[in-house]
Amino acid sequence: MPGAVSSAEQVLPVRNERGFFEIRLESIGGLGANVAAQIFAEAGVLYADLNGSNFASYGSEKKGSPVKGFVRFAPSDVEIRDATPVERPHVLAIFHEALIRSGPGVLGGLYPDSIVIVNTRKGAAEMAEILGRTTGKVGVLRALDIAVEEGSRVNMAMLGALAKACPFLEPEAVEEAIRGSLGVRYPKLLPANLKAFWRGYNEVTFLDLDADGAAEAAEEAPFVRPGPLLGYETAPVGGTITAAGNSINKDLSASRQGFLPEFIREKCTDCAQCDLVCPDMCFVWEEGLDARGRPAMVLKGIDYQYCKGCLKCVEACPFDALKTIAEEDGWAEAHRVPHVWLAPVAAASDGAAGEAGAASLQEGE
Numbered sequence: 001m002p003g004a005v006s007s008a009e010q011v012l013p014v015r016n017e018r019g020f021f022e023i024r025l026e027s028i029g030g031l032g033a034n035v036a037a038q039i040f041a042e043a044g045v046l047y048a049d050l051n052g053s054n055f056a057s058y059g060s061e062k063k064g065s066p067v068k069g070f071v072r073f074a075p076s077d078v079e080i081r082d083a084t085p086v087e088r089p090h091v092l093a094i095f096h097e098a099l100i101r102s103g104p105g106v107l108g109g110l111y112p113d114s115i116v117i118v119n120t121r122k123g124a125a126e127m128a129e130i131l132g133r134t135t136g137k138v139g140v141l142r143a144l145d146i147a148v149e150e151g152s153r154v155n156m157a158m159l160g161a162l163a164k165a166c167p168f169l170e171p172e173a174v175e176e177a178i179r180g181s182l183g184v185r186y187p188k189l190l191p192a193n194l195k196a197f198w199r200g201y202n203e204v205t206f207l208d209l210d211a212d213g214a215a216e217a218a219e220e221a222p223f224v225r226p227g228p229l230l231g232y233e234t235a236p237v238g239g240t241i242t243a244a245g246n247s248i249n250k251d252l253s254a255s256r257q258g259f260l261p262e263f264i265r266e267k268c269t270d271c272a273q274c275d276l277v278c279p280d281m282c283f284v285w286e287e288g289l290d291a292r293g294r295p296a297m298v299l300k301g302i303d304y305q306y307c308k309g310c311l312k313c314v315e316a317c318p319f320d321a322l323k324t325i326a327e328e329d330g331w332a333e334a335h336r337v338p339h340v341w342l343a344p345v346a347a348a349s350d351g352a353a354g355e356a357g358a359a360s361l362q363e364g365e
């Protein structure tokens, strides 16, 4: 009935001009954002008298590639005929801290009073500063640690945090949706998944930056869709990528899911089994001497810029010279052994630096 206020309309805290409450999940393949979006939307539709929809957007469907999950809710008398990506989320959940480095591509479109939830070991105040948020709410939780400790996945802990951020959905409703989804498909894993969900719900902490009404005073920033550098009108003939050696600037650290290999030089025999299985050319070698003093290539270390944390090298090493460790903030940067040609070229942001890099390469540095 036009003008009627449904129960759902009363509980949805805020809606956009089309009548929707919208959520965006920023993640990477393997962390389960798509499944989390499905479960959350189901919980709203089945147990909270809401209309809901969800979908995801990703490139190549593989571990480590960026994934966006979207959820829309509306009162039951408002139809959702919209399958466009959520550009202006009321709640933004970031499943992997390294994604923050993507800037507007991940953080774009927030309202002043949007809630941002981040899987991180940092505190909420520090995270708010990193995000550049001065209004809204920032929530933090150690979702990866919870997932590892409970034998679950990051998505369950993040679902718990989402449920806390969206009180119009009872956490018991989300639990029922998890039972109806994962409980049917993977019944043996249900207890671990539920534990991770409830820990996410209970352990997320929020910092309210709007205590003094800051969000009301703030101006809304328009959503800006980051465009590709090259397009139909600007791509070179034939689509050739002209930035020479562009792949050396690739940063795969966001693909790691909390673990990476530590190299123990004393145990290494330079057998190169690790390098044979590594998909991303992470191992850095230099000329040296073998155990008998003969000239040989010697493994110097790992260039973690390229390491996606697949841990194949750890399995392959016959001498326990590679060990799986949980990644702490800054560890990879501190222990990275850069490929010798990386430093001059990666640092080249202008012509002079580029020429210096080329000169270094010619000198064999």
Ligand code: SF4
Pocket: 260, 261, 277, 278, 279, 280, 281, 282, 283, 302, 306, 307, 308, 309, 310, 311, 312, 313, 314
């Ligand atoms: S974990 Fe090992 S094999 Fe996998 S990308 Fe990193 S260095 Fe290579």
Ligand code: SF4
Pocket: 267, 268, 269, 270, 271, 272, 273, 274, 275, 299, 316, 317, 318, 319, 320, 321, 322
């Ligand atoms: S497989 Fe192990 S022992 Fe062999 S080179 Fe790699 S790290 Fe060293």
